[in-house]
Amino acid sequence: MLNSLDFPRVGDKENSPFFEQYLSRVLAERDRSGLTDMIGGIEALMMTVEPGNSIEYVAELSLMTPYHYLVTLDSPRHLTHVLRIDMASPDILLREVKDADYHDIFRSLNDIYPVGARRQHSRYLGEILLAANRHEVVALQEAREFRFFSVGQLAELDLPINVSLSKPSPYTQNVVGYMERPTDGIRVYQHGECVILNEVQAAYERGKEMQARLGIDDLILPIDHLATRVYSQNREAALLEYLALSSYYYWGSYDIKGQNSSTNVTKNVRGVAESVSPAKVFTANNIPYCVNHLDRSPSPTENFVRNYGPRLHHMALAVSDGQRQGMEHIDFVVNAIQTQGKGFLLETVGSREEGLKQIFSEASSFSSLIIEYVQRFGDFHGFFARDNVAFLTYAAGLQEGVGAG
Ligand SMILES: [Fe+2]
Structure with missing residues (x-):
């Protein structure tokens, strides 16, 4: 069993006695419950951009990062470009909203902040983590008072249905997702129709040619x-x-x-x-x-x-x-x-x-x-x-x- 408390501490910022006490308790309970063993690393990052912005962002990421364009998942309200280096690093799921008037909870999180509201749909949503048994992990987390979107809500939000997703954190406003993957298998997102868009492919190639x-x-x-x-x-x-x-x-x-x-x-x-x-x-x-x-x-x-x-x-x-x-x-x-x-x-x-x-x-x-x-x-x-x-x-x-x- 992994021991999450068995690490040296660095740094000089003092924490409250509350934090130190609950840190030990949270990690010990997580290890004991099996969650530490069942939850793996970060499989993917999810982010959303405004209508029309994803293609140039693919070109930018293609130039500035090692990411490659893989495919686009075309679903009712989003185009989701899957960017990948290889299976040894997390994917980026870059979602472009199709309709500027579209409203969802993520837009609401932008709307109440003066600068965030300038790009209503653009925000980083959170990470998807690998889970040995997604439903068991979610059941354990729900029993610990963490909240998740229902399957119906995920469909309404137009997100992959093979990913369980927490409600946005009240502290970070990020979500945490869980998905399964066979050992040495590739990541698959069950979401919309899988296509390769010529404009996205061209933007990707433009970025990568410049990078080279x-x-x-x-x-x-x-x-x-x-x-x-x-x-x-x-x-x-x-x-x-x-x-x-x-x-x-x-x-x-x-x-x-x-x-x-x-x-x-x-x-x-x-x-x-x-x-x-x-x-x-x-x-x-x-x-x-x-x-x-x-x-x-x-x-x-x-x-x-x-x-x-x-x-x-x-x-x-x-x-x-x-x-x-x-x-x-x-x-x-x-x-x-x-x-x-x-x-x-x-x-x-x-x-x-x-x-x-x-x-x-x-x-x-x-x-x-x-x-x-x-x-x-x-x-x-x-x-x-x-x-x-x-x-x-x-x-x-x-x-x-x-x-x-
Ligand atoms: Fe940093």
């Missing part, structure tokens, strides 16, 4: 981590909730005092590489906005949450270690992508001495998601340099440009 021409196609690796921003007061609950729903363990939290923020990391319990099942990171302000008039601290994290709602902020892709044309790979990749009109927030931060180098892209005009690139040097396995995170948090705050909106 720029000489970066062998440098960008799969997703390393997914970072969700939540309200200050929800930090601990968001962590406990994700740990209860997944088979991840709590790695630790770092206090980024200068940005009034913390970075809180969970990782897969089986110790597989992040490329197989990315780390899940939660970021939250230290002090909530409602008392910040007393301290006037920088609050890029909570400002983001107030503008967009709690949601995924960025997905980080690893860059292979090495140098090309006298530059670290990450700088080579960033320079190359910049020639194609894609912007980045300030410059790369970190160094070989610090163990890693990182940068944020500008938010995609199609999905609002930021792409982070991270290059680790030598045998550095952590994913953290405090100064880097402080700088990235600061940089991301500059771009939103919506002040206290």
Whole structure:
């Protein structure tokens, strides 16, 4: 049996006694119930974009990531493009809403936030996790008071029927799905009609040809981590909730005092590489906005949450270690992508001495998601340099440009 408590703790952010007590209890009960053994890694990420935006987003992802276009699932209200690297990394299910007037619960989550509402349908929905026995996992989770969409609701939401999906989290507003897959089998989504769309294929090929021409196609690796921003007061609950729903363990939290923020990391319990099942990171302000008039601290994290709602902020892709044309790979990749009109927030931060180098892209005009690139040097396995995170948090705050909106 896996032991989710058997990991060293890193970080310096202090948690409440409540969190420490319930963390141990949640993980011990999860192990004992069999859920840790039954739930595997991240199989797919789900995201939605506006009508007409998915094709150019496929071109963008094709250039900026190792993903390939596989097929499109054509269903009544969405076109869902399946993007894949291989079976050793999660898929991306990129959903385009067909009708701008379409309403569902995910749109409602955007509608109440001033910047989120500008792209009504565009949001990251959540991850699908591998489950040894999906119905047994859902029954156990329901018995633990987690809520799931019914089969009828999934049909109404126009989502794959072989995936069980939780209701959006009150803390992160993300969903967690479960699906089965035979060992060494391929992932199959039972959803609509499976087609290859010429325009999508062409956009994909355009991105990949440019990636090869720029000489970066062998440098960008799969997703390393997914970072969700939540309200200050929800930090601990968001962590406990994700740990209860997944088979991840709590790695630790770092206090980024200068940005009034913390970075809180969970990782897969089986110790597989992040490329197989990315780390899940939660970021939250230290002090909530409602008392910040007393301290006037920088609050890029909570400002983001107030503008967009709690949601995924960025997905980080690893860059292979090495140098090309006298530059670290990450700088080579960033320079190359910049020639194609894609912007980045300030410059790369970190160094070989610090163990890693990182940068944020500008938010995609199609999905609002930021792409982070991270290059680790030598045998550095952590994913953290405090100064880097402080700088990235600061940089991301500059771009939103919506002040206290
Ligand atoms: Fe990150």
